[in-house]
Each structure stands twice: as C-alpha cells, then as structure tokens.
Amino acid sequence: xxxxxxxxxxxxxxxxxxxxxxxxxxxxxxxxxxxxxxxxxxxxxxxxxxxxxxxxxxxxxxxxxxxxxxxxxxxxxxxxxxxxxxxxxxxxxxxxxxxxxxxxxxxxxxxxxxxxxxxxxxxxxxxxxxxxxxxxxxxxxxxxxxxxxxxxxxxxxxxxxxxxxxxxxxxxxxxxxxxxxxxxxxxxxxxxxxxxxxxxxxxxxxxxxxxxxxxxxxxxxxxxxxxxxxxxxxxxxxxxxxxxxxxxxxxxxxxxxxxxxxxxxxxxxxxxxxxxxxxxxxxxxxxxxxxxxxxx
Amino acid sequence: xxxxxxxxxxxxxxxxxxxxxxxxxxxxxxxxxxxxxxxxxxxxxxxxxxxxxxxxxxxxxxxxxxxxxxxxxxxxxxxxxxxxxxxxxxxxxxxxxxxxxxxxxxxxxxxxxxxxxxxxxxxxxxxxxxxxxxxxxxxxxxxxxxxxxxxxxxxxxxxxxxxxxxxxxxxxxxxxxxxxxxxxxxxxxxxxxxxxxxxxxxxxxxxxxxxxxxxxxxxxxxxxxxxxxxxxxxxxxxxxxxxxxxxxxxxxxxxxxxxxxxxxxxxxxxxxxxxxxxxxxxxxxxxxxxxxxxxxxxxxxxxxxxxxxxxxxxxxxxxxxxxxxxxxxxxxxxxxxxxxxxxxxxxxxxxxxxxxxxxxxxxxxxxxxxxxxxxxxxxxxxxxxxxxxxxxxxxxxxxxx
Numbered sequence: 249x250x251x252x253x254x255x256x257x258x259x260x261x262x263x264x265x266x267x268x269x270x271x272x273x274x275x276x277x278x279x280x281x282x283x284x285x286x287x288x289x290x291x292x293x294x295x296x297x298x299x300x301x302x303x304x305x306x307x308x309x310x311x312x313x314x315x316x317x318x319x320x321x322x323x324x325x326x327x328x329x330x331x332x333x334x335x336x337x338x339x340x341x342x343x344x345x346x347x348x349x350x351x352x353x354x355x356x357x358x359x360x361x362x363x364x365x366x367x368x369x370x371x372x373x374x375x376x377x378x379x380x381x382x383x384x385x386x387x388x389x390x391x392x393x394x395x396x397x398x399x400x401x402x403x404x405x406x407x408x409x410x411x412x413x414x415x416x417x418x419x420x421x422x423x424x425x426x427x428x429x430x431x432x433x434x435x436x437x438x439x440x441x442x443x444x445x446x447x448x449x450x451x452x453x454x455x456x457x458x459x460x461x462x463x464x465x466x467x468x469x470x471x472x473x474x475x476x477x478x479x480x481x482x483x484x485x486x487x488x489x490x491x492x493x494x495x496x497x498x499x500x501x502x503x504x505x506x507x508x509x510x511x512x513x514x515x516x517x518x519x520x521x522x523x524x525x526x527x528x529x530x531x532x533x534x535x536x537x538x539x540x541x542x543x544x
Numbered sequence: 545x546x547x548x549x550x551x552x553x554x555x556x557x558x559x560x561x562x563x564x565x566x567x568x569x570x571x572x573x574x575x576x577x578x579x580x581x582x583x584x585x586x587x588x589x590x591x592x593x594x595x596x597x598x599x600x601x602x603x604x605x606x607x608x609x610x611x612x613x614x615x616x617x618x619x620x621x622x623x624x625x626x627x628x629x630x631x632x633x634x635x636x637x638x639x640x641x642x643x644x645x646x647x648x649x650x651x652x653x654x655x656x657x658x659x660x661x662x663x664x665x666x667x668x669x670x671x672x673x674x675x676x677x678x679x680x681x682x683x684x685x686x687x688x689x690x691x692x693x694x695x696x697x698x699x700x701x702x703x704x705x706x707x708x709x710x711x712x713x714x715x716x717x718x719x720x721x722x723x724x725x726x727x728x729x730x731x732x733x734x735x736x737x738x739x740x741x742x743x744x745x746x747x748x749x750x751x752x753x754x755x756x757x758x759x760x761x762x763x764x765x766x767x768x769x770x771x772x773x774x775x776x777x778x779x780x781x782x783x784x785x786x787x788x789x790x791x792x793x794x795x796x797x798x799x800x801x802x803x804x805x806x807x808x809x810x811x812x813x814x815x816x817x818x819x820x821x822x823x824x825x826x827x828x829x830x831x832x833x834x835x836x837x838x839x840x841x842x843x844x845x846x847x848x849x850x851x852x853x854x855x856x857x858x859x860x861x862x863x864x865x866x867x868x869x870x871x872x873x874x875x876x877x878x879x880x881x882x883x884x885x886x887x888x889x890x891x892x893x894x895x896x897x898x899x900x901x902x903x904x905x906x907x908x909x910x911x912x913x914x915x916x917x918x919x920x921x922x923x924x925x926x927x928x929x930x931x932x933x934x935x936x937x938x939x940x941x942x943x944x945x
C-alpha cells in the first residue's frame with residue numbers, strides 16, 4: 249500500500265521533472281550550452297499562471313496556456329538577445345564563447361529572481377487548482393486532484409513533443425541541428441531559426457511545468473532553483489542532449505527519490521540525485537541514452 | 545588682529561559643536577531583503593524598525609542626535625550576513641547591529657560582532673546556540689527554541705497526547721528545536737512517543753514523508769519550519785488526510801499565522817491548527833505596545849504581526865542603553881544592556897545572566913498558544929488557549945468536525 253503510494257507519487261513528480269528537463273536537454277542538444285536560467289523560466293510560468301488567475305481573474309484553464317506563451321516568448325527573447333551575440337557563425341559552424349554563456353545565463357537567473365521579488369513581492373502565492381477536488385482516491389491511492397490532472401497534461405505534452413520531434417519537418421530539423429549544426433546548415437536547414445524554436449519550446453515547457461505545479465508548491469521568486477538542479481542531474485543521467493534519455497531519467501529519479509525518502513532518509517533525499525550524478529559520470533559518462541563520442 | 549582671531553576661533557568652535565550635535569547615531573541592520581532567505585520576516589522587521597526610529601527621532605533622537613538605520617541585505621545566507629556585519633561595523637562605523645532573524649545567519653554574524661566587541665541585538669533567531677556561545681555583546685529580547693519547545697511540550701502533556709511526530713527544517717532553528725522538544729517531552733510527558741523527521745527547507749514535495757504517516761498517524765504532528773516550505777507541508781498533510789484530522793492534531797511551532805500570505809497559501813488546510821505565537825491582540829501589552837500597534841495599522845493597515853514588536857523592542861533596548869550610557873562606545877552600551885531594566889512594547893524586562901540558553905536573554909519572553917477555528921481567521925479572532933501569565937486551557941481546543 250505504502251509502496252504503491254510512493255510509486256505513484258514518484259512517477260507523478262518524475263513527469264514534472266521530465267517537463268523541465270526535456271527543455272534543458274533540447275537547448276543543450278542544439279547549442280551545447282547549459283541554460284542556468286532554466287529554473288527561472290519555470291518560475292516565470294508559475295507566476296504568470298498565478299497572477300493571471302488570481303489578480304486578473306482569468307480561468308485557470310486560460311491562464312495555463314497563456315503562461316506557456318509567456319515562457320515561449322521569454323525563451324525566444326533570451327535566444328535572440330543573449331545567445332546569438334555570443335557566437336560567431338551562429339547559423340552554421342558556430343564558434344562559441346562557452347564561458348560567456350554560463351555567465352550570461354547565470355546572470356539572467358539572478359536578474360529574473362530579483363525582478364520578480366521587487367515587482368511582485370517576496371510573498372508566496374498558491375495558485376488556484378485546475379480541478380476543485382483536492383484529493384481523489386484512485387484504488388488504494390489517495391492523489392491530489394491537481395497532481396493527477398497535471399500529470400495527465402504532462403504525459404500529453406511529452407507524447408506530443410516526442411511525436412513533433414520524430415514526425416514533423418521542424419522536429420527533424422531540430423534533430424539534424426542537434427546532431428551536426430554545420431552539416432544541417434549545409435543541407436539547407438536554417439539553424440538560427442531552429443535554435444529560436446528550441447528556446448521557445450524549452451521556455452514553454454518549463455513555464456508549463458511551473459504553472460501546473462503552482463497550485464502545489466506555493467511559488468516564491470526563488471522557486472526555480474530546486475527543479476533546475478534536478479533538471480541538470482536528469483540531463484546528465486539521461487545523456488546530454490538526449491530528449492528520450494531525459495524523459496526516462498526524470499521518471500527514474502522521481503521514483504527513486506520517493507522510495508529513498510521513506511526507506512533510507514528523507515534528509516538525504518535530494519542528495520540522492522547528486523550521488524547518482526557522480527556515479528553516472530564515473531561509470532557511464534554518456535548517460536542512459538546518450539552517445540559515446542570522442543572529439544579530436 | 546587678536547580680537548579677529550578670537551572671533552574666528554569662537555565661530556569655528558561653534559560650528560564644530562553644532563556639527564557634532566547634529567551628527568547622527570548609526571545603527572546597522574542586517575536582514576533579508578531578497579531571496580533565498582525569509583524576505584517576509586525581513587520586511588516586517590524593517591517596518592517595525594522604521595516605526596521605532598521615527599518615534600525616537602520625533603522625540604529628539606538619541607543623546608540629542610538623530611538616529612539613522614543603515615540596512616544591509618544578507619539574503620538569509622550566513623556568509624552574506626557575516627560580510628554585511630563586517631561592512632556595517634568597519635565601513636559604516638555603526639555603534640551596534642540588529643535585525644537578525646534567521647538562526648544560521650545570526651550565528652555567523654555574532655562571530656563578527658564578538659570580534660569587534662560591537663553590541664548585537666538578535667530580533668528573531670530562535671536557536672539556543674546563539675545564547676549558548678556566551679558572547680557578552682549579544683542580547684536576545686525575543687523567543688528562543690527552549691521557550692517554544694517548553695510551551696509545546698506543556699501543551700502536549702496537558703492534552704494527554706501519547707504519540708507525536710515533528711517535521712523540522714534542516715536549519716539551526718529546526719533541528720535545534722526538534723532536539724529541545726524531544727528532551728522536554730521526555731521530561732514533561734514521559735509516556736509520550738516522539739520522533740522527528742528533518743525536511744529540506746528548500747524542498748517542494750514532502751509527500752513521501754507524509755505518506756509514511758498515513759497508515760499509522762500519530763496523535764499530533766508538530767511543525768518546526770518556516771514558509772514557504774511550511775505552507776507546502778501543511779497542504780500536503782491535509783490532502784493526505786493526516787492532519788488536522790479527527791485523530792491527529794496539527795501544532796505549528798514557528799508562529800506564522802500572522803504572516804500576510806498565510807491564508808492565501810494554506811486555505812482550509814490550516815483550519816483547526818494549533819499555533820505557538822509571540823503576539824495576540826487579546827494579550828495584555830503596555831501603552832507603548834498599543835501605540836506601536838496603532839502606528840502599524842495607520843501605515844500598513846491590518847493587525848500588526850508579532851515581528852513588529854520584536855523589531856521595535858530590539859531597537860528600543862539599544863536606544864535606551866545609549867541614553868543610559870550617555871555614550872556610543874561599545875563597552876559602555878554593552879554594560880548598560882547588561883544591567884538595565886527595559887520598558888518594551890511587550891512588557892518590562894531585563895536580560896538574564898545565567899549561562900546556557902538564558903544568557904543575556906529575556907527569559908520570560910511572553911508567548912501565546914491559540915487555535916485557528918475558521919478559514920481566513922485573523923489572529924485576533926482565534927481561540928486563545930494560553931495567554932502570557934495565564935493558565936493553559938486545553939479544554940478550549942476543538943477537533944475538526
């Protein structure tokens with residue numbers, strides 16, 4: 249009974265982690281940079297949802313897609329204004345000033361946290377739930393209604409994203425740019441446009457993740473820090489840049505954490521992810537589904 | 545020529561005297577004004593300090609000089625608190641430091657204050673360790689872990705509760721409080737089983753810890769955490785049907801019902817919750833306390849939270865000590881703080897001289913215990929179970945319907 253509860257809770261949180269981590273993996277895939285402001289895309293989504301629903305008075309079902317649009321817009325702006333100037337030959341062979349991207353995204357993270365803190369305030373805001381029912385019994389398992397519906401939406405989004413990447417022309421272009429930016433550009437793919445799309449999708453997914461969790465996690469300006477750290481672990485565990493690997497790793501981490509908390513130690517639950525990170529880097533540095541590469 | 549020189553000298557002396565008379569007395573304030581620390585506490589403390597500063601300056605200042613407050617944002621991070629205190633003392637030349645409200649930060653800051661011999665008044669750091677260091681510069685006019693743990697343990701004993709699980713945040717406040725509670729429950733309610741679980745204060749999902757209680761819920765769950773993690777935990781305890789329930793009481797040990805965002809974040813989850821508090825509008829306070837409450841309401845609307853009184857008292861003791869010492873020298877201020885009796889916003893007190901948690905502490909700092917019986921209930925309407933100096937009446941406590 250407890251094990252089933254823990255499994256369901258772990259899978260549900262794994263889905264939320266996946267929504268966050270997939271966007272991070274996609275950005276790494278196409279640009280080979282880690283977006284340290286990814287947690288703040290999540291925070292912006294959570295705040296957009298809460299403020300639109302509570303202050304503007306929109307239905308949560310309207311606020312949710314608007315939060316995603318906000319996240320997509322933010323992602324697009326970050327790529328357009330902050331990422332492009334860091335590269336020479338951005339549309340093709342792309343010579344990166346990698347260390348600058350770390351500083352820029354880290355600075356952006358601090359900026360967004362403090363802007364929200366000063367403009368909206370330091371107070372926590374519990375978002376309105378999409379479903380009024382707070383808890384639902386599913387067999388022997390008691391699940392929060394918001395968690396259940398958010399998990400359902402997350403599954404739909406992840407399946408939709410997987411189909412989009414695999415089947416659509418733009419999705420294939422993203423795969424091509426991720427595999428070889430120069431090769432993709434030689435084949436006539438607009439790598440610049442593709443990168444913009446990836447940032448927008450990444451921003452939208454992170455914002456949606458924040459918005460879906462806003463009725464559960466009482467967002468504050470620094471709410472993104474924690475899921476961002478989990479996302480970095482997941483991206484490495486799944487294989488840097490691998491979307492499928494990120495999805496699998498997110499679910500695995502969610503379940504492992506859930507059981508670890510009860511049967512080993514709650515205090516060290518969050519250290520588990522970092523322990524896994526170290527083990528993966530030592531034993532299988534390419535991650536679960538990443539490819540082993542050697543650069544010369 | 546000599547007459548002219550004499551006039552010039554007199555003029556220069558007059559100017560120098562006037563300048564000295566007008567030179568403000570600076571008090572350093574290190575508190576949280578941006579994440580990840582508790583900005584809510586920092587904001588409330590700043591509001592209280594500004595009220596007291598204006599009251600002092602409207603009456604002519606301190607030693608005839610205006611009082612100024614120099615703020616530093618420590619973000620609730622110990623290293624930043626340490627740097628802020630260093631800067632306030634060495635660069636801004638403040639005569640004393642106050643504002644501390646998170647135990648881990650206070651513990652870092654008092655090391656600096658102790659090194660320079662600068663008076664330090666703790667506003668809201670509960671950890672007993674702040675007192676146990678025994679630093680002569682550090683004074684504590686507010687609550688401490690042993691005090692709140694004693695209050696909770698006495699309530700548990702009076703209610704006849706036989707099993708208690710505490711959720712404590714992984715900070716000096718949380719872990720220290722849980723250990724104190726374990727000792728005090730053992731002493732005051734020997735038959736009661738007690739255990740505690742440490743939770744990450746930055747955590748967003750405590751469901752696994754709550755699920756572990758669902759099959760065999762204790763008679764009481766105690767929380768030793770601050771928001772926003774506390775809000776998440778309260779909601780998850782309620783969602784899983786653990787507490788408050790017909791079987792399990794919920795006791796909130798940090799005193800956050802008066803936080804401005806409390807009800808927005810917990811809604812029906814907090815109905816029937818029992819809370820430890822440091823202020824209740826029904827508790828008796830001196831005229832100064834009423835004046836401060838009225839000024840708070842005039843400036844910010846609503847009932848004043850307890851942090852306002854803690855902040856005003858912290859600044860007031862420094863002002864009174866400087867007046868008593870007739871000096872801004874640190875040793876003189878420390879000596880005055882050690883020996884004086886203060887008429888604060890919450891009562892008259894003197895700092896204790898015994899060692900341990902009572903060192904330079906207002907040992908009998910007033911506290912209340914009350915139960916929230918309705919959603920969105922202001923503190924003034926909650927059921928007061930224990931008022932300062934009054935007896936504990938647990939018969940007033942109600943279980944959920």
